[in-house]
Each structure stands twice: as C-alpha cells, then as structure tokens.
Amino acid sequence: MEKLIFCLMLCACNLAIAQNSEATQDLVQLKLLAEDFLKQQTLSYPGLIDISTTQIDRRLKLPACDNPRPFLPSGSRIVGKVNVGIRCTTPKPWSIYLAAQIKVSGDYYVTAKQISQGQAILPTDILKVSGELSTLPAGAITNPEQVVGKSLSNSLASGSIVRLDAIKTTPIIQQGQSVKIISAGPGFQVTTDGVALNSAHEGQVARAKTISGQVLSGVAKLAGSIEINY
Structure with missing residues (x-):
C-alpha cells in the first residue's frame, strides 16, 4: 500500500512538473x-x-x-x-x-474666406493647417491639387474644412451632345455616332440614340464616348 501511495504521489508530482514546464x-x-x-x-x-x-x-x-x-x-x-x-x-x-x-498627423486644407456655391477655388482661397487627420471628416483634402480650379457644389464659410464631396464635378457626357458609341466583344469592335439622352460622369450608365433611332445603353468613358461590352 505504501508503495502504491508513493507511486501515485510520484505520478502527480511529474504531472505537475510537466504542466508547469509547458511553454x-x-x-x-x-x-x-x-x-x-x-x-x-x-x-x-x-x-x-x-x-x-x-x-x-x-x-x-x-x-x-x-x-x-x-x-x-x-x-x-x-x-x-x-x-x-x-x-x-x-x-x-x-x-x-x-x-x-x-x-x-499631417496637413489638410480649410477655406481662407467664405466661398460661394459655383465659385472656382483659387490657391489663395484655401489655407494649409496641421493637425490629427484621424479626427477629420471623411474626404478631407490633403492635397491642394484636388480642389484648385474646381468649383463648389455648396457655399463654405471661412475656416471650413474642404472636403471632396463639396467639389462640384462636371459630367463627362452632357445630355444632347454628340457621342461615339463603341460596341466591343470577342474579335470585333463597332463604332456608331449618336446623341446622349442623359448626362453621366465617368463610369456611370449613359443612354444614347443612334442615327437610325435605336436607343443603346453603355458606360460613360472619357472623350465623350459610350462603351458597350458584349
């Protein structure tokens, strides 16, 4: 019995050592x-x-x-x-x-004075300030080239943070303008003249009517073209 107790104690001791030595x-x-x-x-x-x-x-x-x-x-x-x-x-x-x-932490831009809706932004209209960018609203401007020469979609008071969503963008396709409709697929590409039925920014869906009267929809691309992929 004493040997059995001794063995059990020895096993328990070895188990404790193994547990304590686990990496x-x-x-x-x-x-x-x-x-x-x-x-x-x-x-x-x-x-x-x-x-x-x-x-x-x-x-x-x-x-x-x-x-x-x-x-x-x-x-x-x-x-x-x-x-x-x-x-x-x-x-x-x-x-x-x-x-x-x-x-x-870095530089961002605020208005140096009040800027009215539709007014083109000049380099003197904005001021560079430094601060913690992580606390700024989304779209805050960190590069003046993003806004100089562009107009505002709404008025901004002096000292306002300039944001991308405040910049007025011009559609690359205007309703009523002449456009090139490019239809492309495996092994072919056809270009047709047409007239835009809606205004669209790059990447948006644009509709146009061909000379024959057919109405087609595609993706607005730069240089006033509409691309249709098959």
Whole structure:
C-alpha cells in the first residue's frame, strides 16, 4: 500500500512538473506583432503615424504558438481607436484582442474666406493647417491639387474644412451632345455616332440614340464616348 501511495504521489508530482514546464507564449512578442501589423496597414496614409497598443495582462498564460497571425475584425476602420486580433491555430488554438490607438498627423486644407456655391477655388482661397487627420471628416483634402480650379457644389464659410464631396464635378457626357458609341466583344469592335439622352460622369450608365433611332445603353468613358461590352 505504501508503495502504491508513493507511486501515485510520484505520478502527480511529474504531472505537475510537466504542466508547469509547458511553454507559454511571449506576450511582449504578441504586442510587437500587433503594432507591426498596424504599421503595414497604414503605410499608404499621409502624414506621421503614431501607433500604440495596450499592454497584455501578464497573468494571461497562452500556450506557445507556432505562427501567431494578426487580423482586423470585419468592417474595422484603421484609424482612431481600433481592436486588433491575434489568432493561433497550432499546436493549440486560441485568439486574443488588443486595443490600439492610431493617430495620423499631417496637413489638410480649410477655406481662407467664405466661398460661394459655383465659385472656382483659387490657391489663395484655401489655407494649409496641421493637425490629427484621424479626427477629420471623411474626404478631407490633403492635397491642394484636388480642389484648385474646381468649383463648389455648396457655399463654405471661412475656416471650413474642404472636403471632396463639396467639389462640384462636371459630367463627362452632357445630355444632347454628340457621342461615339463603341460596341466591343470577342474579335470585333463597332463604332456608331449618336446623341446622349442623359448626362453621366465617368463610369456611370449613359443612354444614347443612334442615327437610325435605336436607343443603346453603355458606360460613360472619357472623350465623350459610350462603351458597350458584349
């Protein structure tokens, strides 16, 4: 009986040692992995990028992973406050999430004075200012070439952030203008003259009537043409 008890105690001791010696994941490595992943995701952003992630609770014991892979939850916007996940599949599956803060600092443009609807924007009408781009509304202008020479679709007060959706765009095809209708398919291309029945921007659907009276629909292209692919 004493030998049996001794064996059981020895087995339990060995089991405890094995459990305690099981390799655990380096949490600092995971933090660095998440930050490097976010840096790669923001390479195309203008300005200076500052990325910080929260510390992982040191009490967390994760089995060592052969190849931890970072990811972003579906629909995530990679700016401001975000969550980045890290997933493991082998040898034991697990996943965790880290809170991160992404700040983008750079130049953007505001109006130097009030600009009326339809007025063409001059270089002196806008001012360059610096700030955190991640807090700006979508479409904020970061390059003056995006707006200089173009007109506004609505009036802007002095000091307003200039946005792309405030710029009035001109359709590349105007209703009533003469157009070229290009019908193309495998091994053929036919060009027909016609008259546009609606105005359309590049990539939008445009309708036109041919000289014979046939009405065709296609995609508006530059140089006032309508392309139909078969």
